[in-house]
Amino acid sequence: MSIRYILFFILGLDAFVLVFQTNELSISYNEALLLSGDFSFLQLFINSSIMLFGQNDFALRLPMIILHLFSALLLFKISKNYIKIERNRIWLLLIFILLPGVISSAIIVNSAGLILFGLLLFVYLYENYSIKYSYVLLLFYMFIDGSFVVLFMALALFSLYKKEKTFFLFNLILLLTSLSIYGIDTHGAPKGYFLDSIGIYAAIFSPIIFIYLFYTLYRRYLTKDFDILWFIATTALILSLLLSFRQRVAIEHFAPYVILALPLIAQTFEHSYRVRLNIFRKKYRWAFGVSLIFLLINSSVVFFNKYLYHIIEDPKKHFSYKMHVAKELAEELKKRDIYCVKSDTKMAKRLEFYGVTNCYNYLIQENPLDSIHPNNVTISYKNVIVYSANVTKININ
Template identity: 55%
Template sequence: MKYKIIFLLILGLDALNLIFQTSQISISYRESLILYGDISLLQIIIKSSMYIFGHNDFSLRLPMIFIHLSSVILLFSISKHYIKEFGNRLWLVFIFVLLPGVLSSALVVDEAGLIIFGLLLFIWLYLNNLKKLYYLLLVSFVFLDNSYIYLFLALSMYGIHNKNRNFFIFNMIAFFISILLFGVDAHGSPKGHFLDSLALYAAIFSPIVFVYMVFVLYRRHLDNKRDVVWFISTTGFIVSVILSFRQNIQIEHFAPYLIVALPIAAQSFISSYRVRLKEFRKTYRMMFQVSLALLLLNTIVVIFNKELYKVLDRPKIHFVYKFHIAKELAQSLKDDGISCINTNYKMQNRLYFYGVTKCDKYKLSKIKNNPNNIKNVTISYRNRPIYNIYVTKINK
């Protein structure tokens, strides 16, 4: 009972943090492209939320928060197949919600959160031997998103490993159908994106966690402990590394594959810790403590990210800058009765979400001494101006 209360507490605090973060950020340009661009499953989900809960930031991010919390529950359930002790499973969940990449996927409207949920749902169904349901899920993945192509590839190899001919054939067919429907973006010549991709992985997991997870995948290969989760994570990671030699990969399509390896990483860590005598466990304790401290520090920085503007010389280098400004700018314009304006295409898309449409009556300009300027808008966070623009009336 005590552990269940702790689990619900972790889930509740996670949800409260995400709701708080929702109130602090605006829609980004990339999110606006998903919302107003080509139709997709994610767009349908977001627009359905906005239809039910109204046109606001909360309804925009509510589906991502709900999907994330569902992923937490799935991970907790999956972990019982790898970790016996309830307390250690809680530590796994706690680490999961603290990971920078997971926190980002829980808020940002992109495919990452949906892919994490999809992979965890398949793993949960597979480990619980719900055969009809996981086959049905795989069929739906064929038509939903090209990111699941690598799942089919992984499961094909797992079918060979398990000598399961039907499972292999099914996933190979799904793999080729997905390629026909979506294609695979593998273009260009070597451009040195390999190190960039590793740096992104390190940022998503934190350096220590990332290195350890790659080590665990390698170690389990040597020890011949390759289960379905190992094949999924290893395939996704290796494909991303290979592609990174030729192009700048979309990390949000690949990081989820490594994230779902957390249960086997935790299992390996606990096993390695326990087989050692107490006097030789110090290194493992230190590694865990340092990793946890870094993850907690990252979460604190995210929660209080606007404080960083006080020490940054250039606001644009702030890691959340692209999620700031638009909401406050739109409100300032509407306070002066300006409901339409002309500006650069990125800000135009963002302002549209907040009810400021495009027109030729006004425009946003950085030219200070224009006689047609009617308003100066300055956006400040923590008493630090980070954005300054002029509203110019266009005379025809």
């Protein structure tokens, strides 16, 4: 079968699974804030989709899925410069779309998916087209999102290493301008979160792949094998870990940069495999197989996360709880002809997306999960109650 057909089959299957997942999630408080908060490019993108397809979960998450699919295609094209064997590029694509962090960025509305697409687009244009396109794109990025400041820093270091004075000065200006516009987050008292950051990276990549990623970047440092992907990924990783010694770091702003190291990982693994005789390749096949199995397990946990409620005593400790309940709660309220309730600030913002506004006609108060009352509204997943609340009509005289 042609590689092109395999490529589009994988992307088609990926899109189908992600679209199916949109029905499994509710809008989170942060996503609801993004839709009605300060203007941003991402807000414009999402609201345009909602205007076209209506106010529903599919319209909310479709832009992120589209960005994800284009990101996967760009990664496949970029990998051509790093991986000689075409079928190995397919394996790299599979690993990319199975990474838990990539899956999350494909369905959760935040800047991670946008940044990842922007980074891959820049690298693709930089490596295949005139440098003038890179200047225009970088200038555009400065106004899109403050998280691109890490890219400007990495490119300034890269151009300094390559002794490209014009590109260095351009990125230095973008770096300083971006810092002046968006500022630097130094929120909170100094406190170490280094191990927390390492744990989040391991969850995003899966532990084995993250360890090999770290090994690849360090090995290239020792051999002085530097390129643009190495500078971008290494700068983001080191910066995030250094900042984590002082404060809690929003890893979702740095992880897209580190993901750019995937072609380097594949290139290092392919080279190490090919230079060895067949008799010594067995351990590499085992390592790849074990990594793929763990990756499938991790991605399955993301896709089938609702089954975890069977083993978690407190549903609120579930990693996706903040993206559950609201849609089902709105549906239950509408069945009772209730389209306006008074609830806590976060839930009120989420319910508003599903057509249940905030007022004082009814009061909804969350109860312990084992409470029994005729007016209770309960939400269950896989036969496990995860939310219970009492709905009371308020008589206003």
